Amino acid sequence: MKPSASAGVVRSLRNRLLGFFRRYQLSDQTFLIIVAVIVGFLGGLGSIFFEWMIEFGQHFFFDIFPRLVGNPKWLVIIIPAFGAVFLAPLIYFFPVEAKSDGVPATMQAVALKGGIIKVRTFITRMLASAITLGSGGSAGKEGPIIQIGASIGSAVGQFFKVSGERMRVLVGCGAAAGLAAIFNAPIAGVLFALEVVLGEFNLHSFSPIVISSVVATAVSRAWLVDGAALKLPPYELFSYWEIGFYAILGIAAGVVSVCFTKALHGAEKLFERHAPVKTHWQPILGGLVVGMIGFVFPQILGCAYTPILEAIQGNFLWHTLLALLGLKIIATAFTLGSGGSGGILYPCLFMGAALGGILGYAFNILAPGIAPAAGGYALVGMGAVLGAAVQAPMAAIMMGFELTSSYSVILPLMTACVLATVVHRRLMHHSIYTQALIDRGIDISAGREMGILTTLTVGDVMIRQVPKIPGNLPYKEVLRLCLKGQGNYLYTTDERDNLEGVISFQDLKEFVYDDQLQNLVYARDLANRDVVYVTPDETLASSLNKFSYIDMEELPVVVRNDGNPRLEGIITRSELMRIYRKEMLKRVMIGQ
Amino acid sequence: MQLGQFLDREHVILDIQSQERFASLEEIIERVTTDGYLRNKVKALDELIEREQLATTAVGGGIAIPHVFTDEANRPLLVMARSKAGVAFESLDGNPVHLIFVALAPRKDKDLFINILYHLARFLKVKENFDDLLEAEEVTDVLAVMARAKDNLLSEKLKRLVKDEVYPYRLPGTTTSS
Numbered sequence: 001m002k003p004s005a006s007a008g009v010v011r012s013l014r015n016r017l018l019g020f021f022r023r024y025q026l027s028d029q030t031f032l033i034i035v036a037v038i039v040g041f042l043g044g045l046g047s048i049f050f051e052w053m054i055e056f057g058q059h060f061f062f063d064i065f066p067r068l069v070g071n072p073k074w075l076v077i078i079i080p081a082f083g084a085v086f087l088a089p090l091i092y093f094f095p096v097e098a099k100s101d102g103v104p105a106t107m108q109a110v111a112l113k114g115g116i117i118k119v120r121t122f123i124t125r126m127l128a129s130a131i132t133l134g135s136g137g138s139a140g141k142e143g144p145i146i147q148i149g150a151s152i153g154s155a156v157g158q159f160f161k162v163s164g165e166r167m168r169v170l171v172g173c174g175a176a177a178g179l180a181a182i183f184n185a186p187i188a189g190v191l192f193a194l195e196v197v198l199g200e201f202n203l204h205s206f207s208p209i210v211i212s213s214v215v216a217t218a219v220s221r222a223w224l225v226d227g228a229a230l231k232l233p234p235y236e237l238f239s240y241w242e243i244g245f246y247a248i249l250g251i252a253a254g255v256v257s258v259c260f261t262k263a264l265h266g267a268e269k270l271f272e273r274h275a276p277v278k279t280h281w282q283p284i285l286g287g288l289v290v291g292m293i294g295f296v297f298p299q300i301l302g303c304a305y306t307p308i309l310e311a312i313q314g315n316f317l318w319h320t321l322l323a324l325l326g327l328k329i330i331a332t333a334f335t336l337g338s339g340g341s342g343g344i345l346y347p348c349l350f351m352g353a354a355l356g357g358i359l360g361y362a363f364n365i366l367a368p369g370i371a372p373a374a375g376g377y378a379l380v381g382m383g384a385v386l387g388a389a390v391q392a393p394m395a396a397i398m399m400g401f402e403l404t405s406s407y408s409v410i411l412p413l414m415t416a417c418v419l420a421t422v423v424h425r426r427l428m429h430h431s432i433y434t435q436a437l438i439d440r441g442i443d444i445s446a447g448r449e450m451g452i453l454t455t456l457t458v459g460d461v462m463i464r465q466v467p468k469i470p471g472n473l474p475y476k477e478v479l480r481l482c483l484k485g486q487g488n489y490l491y492t493t494d495e496r497d498n499l500e501g502v503i504s505f506q507d508l509k510e511f512v513y514d515d516q517l518q519n520l521v522y523a524r525d526l527a528n529r530d531v532v533y534v535t536p537d538e539t540l541a542s543s544l545n546k547f548s549y550i551d552m553e554e555l556p557v558v559v560r561n562d563g564n565p566r567l568e569g570i571i572t573r574s575e576l577m578r579i580y581r582k583e584m585l586k587r588v589m590i591g592q
Numbered sequence: 593m594q595l596g597q598f599l600d601r602e603h604v605i606l607d608i609q610s611q612e613r614f615a616s617l618e619e620i621i622e623r624v625t626t627d628g629y630l631r632n633k634v635k636a637l638d639e640l641i642e643r644e645q646l647a648t649t650a651v652g653g654g655i656a657i658p659h660v661f662t663d664e665a666n667r668p669l670l671v672m673a674r675s676k677a678g679v680a681f682e683s684l685d686g687n688p689v690h691l692i693f694v695a696l697a698p699r700k701d702k703d704l705f706i707n708i709l710y711h712l713a714r715f716l717k718v719k720e721n722f723d724d725l726l727e728a729e730e731v732t733d734v735l736a737v738m739a740r741a742k743d744n745l746l747s748e749k750l751k752r753l754v755k756d757e758v759y760p761y762r763l764p765g766t767t768t769s770s
Contacts, residue, residue: 472646516713519651519684521706525643525661528699 014159032166032208036173039156040212043149043177044219050126050145051182057083057134058302076136077295080287083135084340090128091280091339097124098341102147103390104436106175106197112455115154115167122151128341132283136301138290138331142179143343149178149216150197169205172198176209177216184231186210186217188399195392196433233312235379235409241370243415245363249356249377250416253384254423256325256355257348260389261424261432263329264344265439267337279339286338290331299324300331303346311353312378318361325354344432348386356381379404380412388420391431458543459536461579462557462569468493471500471524475517478503478526491556491567492527499558499567501527533558536568540576547573595711595741598670598695600625604731605673608692614641616679617658620671620694629669636664636696650683655716659695659709661702668697668705670712672734674726690726691716715741 021031061083066075090098096105097118102125109117129144153174157167172193180189190213194201267286275282293300299307307324310316316324332347359381360374371377380400387396400413424431430438467485469478471492481490482505490503503526533556534543546555554572558565602625610616621630621637630636643649643660650656656679671694678688693712697705715721721737728734 514710514714516710516717517706519647520649520657520659520709520713522647524646525659526702526706 010159014161018160028166029204029207032169033211035156035160035162035170036208036212037215039149039153039170039173040177040215041219042152042156043174043212044181044216044223046122046126046148046152047145047178047181047216047220048223050130050141050148053126053130054133054141054303057130059134061135074295076298076301077288077291080136080290080294080301080335081284082287083131083137084283084287084338086131086135087128087283087340088280090124090131091283094120094124095279097121098128098339102129102150102341103143103196103343104433106147106150106171107199107433108437109150109154110168110171110197111199114164115157115171117147117151117154117171119151119155122148122155125151125341129343132335132340132342133303135287136290136294137283137287137335137340137342138293138300138328138347139303139335139340139342140344140346140349141303141342142182142345144341145178145182146175146192146197146343147178149174149176149181153177153212165204168198169208172205172209173212176213180213181216181220183399183403184217184221185399185402186213188395188402189213189216191395191398192390192392195395196390196431232309232379232403233375234406235376235404236406237376237408237412238372239370241367242376243411245359245367245371245377246380246412246416247419249359249381250384250419251423252355252359253352253381253416253420254388254427256329256351257385257388257420257424257432258427260329260332260344260348260351260385261428261430261435263333264336264432265435267333268436268439271338275338282338283335283340284338286334286336286340289334293327293331297324297327300328300350303342308350308353308378308382311357312375314357314374316354316357318358321354321357321361325351325358328354344389345386348389349382352380352382352385353378354381355385376409376412379409380416383413384416384420387417388424389432391421391424391434393417393421456540456579456583457536458534458538458540458557458571461540461575462536462571463575464569466491466556466567466570468497468567469523470495471522471527473523474519475521475523475526476515478523489552489554489570490523491570492523493567496564497566498564499531499533499556500524501529502531502556503527504552531556533565534571535559540580543571544576547576594739594743595670595708595715596735596738598668598708599672599735599738600629600669601731601735603669603671604734605671606728606731606734608673608675608679611675611677611679613644613679613681616673616675616681616692617641617644617694620673620692623673624669624671629666630696631664631666633664636660636662639664640694640696648682648684650681650689651713652683652685652687653717654678654683654687654690654722655713656681656683656689656692657695657709657712657716658692659697659705661699661705662696663698665696665698668695668701668708670695670708672725691722711741711743 061079069075097120109115125144125147129141132139133141150171153170154167157170162170175197176189176193179192180186190209193209198205271282275285311321328347328350336342356378357374360371360377363371364374383396383400387393396417397413400409468491469481471494478490488505492500492503494500501524503523532546532550534546536557536559543555554570556567557569557571559568603623605620605623608616608619610619617640618637621633624630624633639660639662640658644658649658673692675690678690679692681689683689695709721740724737725734728737
């Protein structure tokens with residue numbers, strides 16, 4: 001089919017559907033719910049297809065490939081690196097879409113781009129993740145499927161030409177559908193989409209996201225190969241005294257989550273700054289590290305749920321668990337930090353299970369009467385580390401609840417998840433996702449408004465014409481300039497344009513016009529020397545911050561030059577607000 | 593609120609020893625009673641000298657009014673120093689300086705301080721005032737001459753802005769009140 005012909009089919013299909021909606025005069029909410037069903041269905045299918053791709057990848061890298069080369073024992077060391085070779089062209093051609101975790105990218109698209117995600121994101125992400133995970137890279141399939149679902153939601157939204165708020169809701173629908181389908185956990189999918197992807201709870205988005213999540217789960221339950229999703233054994237609380245132990249587990253989980261977040265972003269920075277090879281070859285280095293760890297501890301490879309189940313069933317000794325916990329952090333940091341494609345949800349669950357297993361064992365020795373089995377701790381630890389790392393305790397609690405299908409897990413889970421989340425928040429300000437965005441200079445934690453202000457820098461909006469005067473300008477001249485000038489401030493500079501001080505006319509409430517002050521008072525006498533200034537590469541958010549704590553209508557923009565502050569321009573509060581409103585309007589206009 | 597209010601009797605030096613510009617400033621600042629007026633004398637002196645390096649404050653006619661806004665000063669204050677022999681101050685007319693009025697004030701009193709400088713310059717340029725200050729025998733005589741400056745430093749507008757209750761510029765050793 002020629003492109004023009006396919007475009008014609010798409011157009012006619014859209015017109016027929018929109019004509020149908022119009023004929024029955026559907027309300028906005030009904031329209032969204034119908035579209036949510038479509039998104040959920042496609043999201044479910046997408047997750048099945050993605051699951052199948054990963055399985056094919058595993059089959060290729062761990063069955064076909066070893067057989068071709070004669071199945072040597074050490075082969076596992078190079079399999080992740082070998083997989084990364086296939087990743088190189090993807091990263092080379094689509095550097096943004098193919099690398100690392102997809103959830104921050106989705107959050108960014110929702111917060112800053114009105115939910116518009118390119119269709120190629122979905123294909124690239126699927127391929128890249130299937131390669132990374134299939135070849136034993138240490139990461140999860142949940143992050144990618146959330147982004148795949150979100151791009152399906154966005155694509156459906158773009159097909160129907162929806163906009164603004166509704167587009168964001170559809171992206172949330174897709175994310176929920178993906179997660180719900182792959183985890184077989186519809187409530188967790190909904191909460192994750194609301195808590196993490198959209199970053200807000202409201203009734204308007206709630207119903208479509210629930211519908212989409214339900215449809216996707218039904219689709220995946222109907223067709224997905226059994227055993228692919230994580231199924232946990234039922235849980236039982238033995239004694240209410242155990243809650244105390246779960247609280248300790250929660251605190252430890254918060255610390256582990258912070259370690260993991262720091263390790264991941266540390267590895268990203270390490271590869272960014274010190275890698276000896278170009279970006280698209282870097283996953284090979286990461287793959288080698290993972291392969292070496294996997295040679296000794298094959299459990300850390302890939303994204304199979306078996307090691308988690310074994311940890312819960314108590315099949316590992318405590319020192320094995322400790323090694324697995326540490327090595328999983330390192331392996332995941334190297335897989336994702338080097339540019340491999342995958343999510344962090346599954347590694348969090350793995351770490352949580354290992355941590356829970358260790359602590360459960362310790363509690364069992366300390367108080368065998370109260371904590372008779374380690375399994376429950378492994379189970380709760382999963383939820384706690386996850387909730388802390390992504391800063392979404394509700395989604396984590398519901399996920400634990402859904403995966404175990406036992407209500408008695410709720411109390412320990414709530415205790416541990418909330419404590420872990422709080423501990424993480426105390427130790428570092430951002431979640432593992434928002435930290436990734438912060439590293440790229442995007443702060444969406446403060447909402448969409450700050451998003452606009454953090455994407456623009458002072459250099460974009462500064463005014464280069466500055467009223468600057470030399471420090472030895474006589475008083476009368478200063479007054480003359482002040483009465484003639486437009487602004488309320490004059491800046492005193494030295495002969496090399498370095499900022500010395502600022503004269504604010506609000507300080508001079510009354511002027512003395514008299515020659516007595518000739519030769520006695522100069523510009524520098526009047527200038528305030530403790531000047532708060534901004535630099536051109538600073539974000540508008542940061543300069544807004546400075547405006548808020550000093551009472552000035554404008555701030556000087558200064559470039560540090562050998563330690564000397566050279567005055568380059570000014571930025572005014574009113575201009576800042578005008579640009580903010582303009583950007584806001586632009587985004588709303590694109591939306592509507 | 594008048595000029596005399598800013599000159600403490602302790603801050604009158606009838607016979608300053610130094611005959612050099614910066615040394616005289618050092619001697620004057622040394623004389624300031626620290627409690628209540630200045631936080632850090634060394635810093636205040638540095639700022640005063642830095643200001644003096646921008647342009648001389650010896651406006652001619654044997655008068656110098658070295659001044660600086662400094663947050664080392666807790667309130668606006670004047671220090672008077674007299675030199676019979678004269679201090680070489682690189683004055684605009686080239687003559688030695690006989691009366692040095694150091695003026696210091698915190699930044700928040702910008703308006704008031706500009707007014708103080710203005711009134712002080714105008715007051716000292718009246719020959720009678722200048723001569724009487726030069727010939728005063730005692731500190732009390734000096735204060736009596738300064739009390740002649742009857743102009744209120746604060747215009748009605750400024751009075752409204754600077755509330756006396758909040759910041760009474762009444763120094764110890766002064767008798768006049770606004």
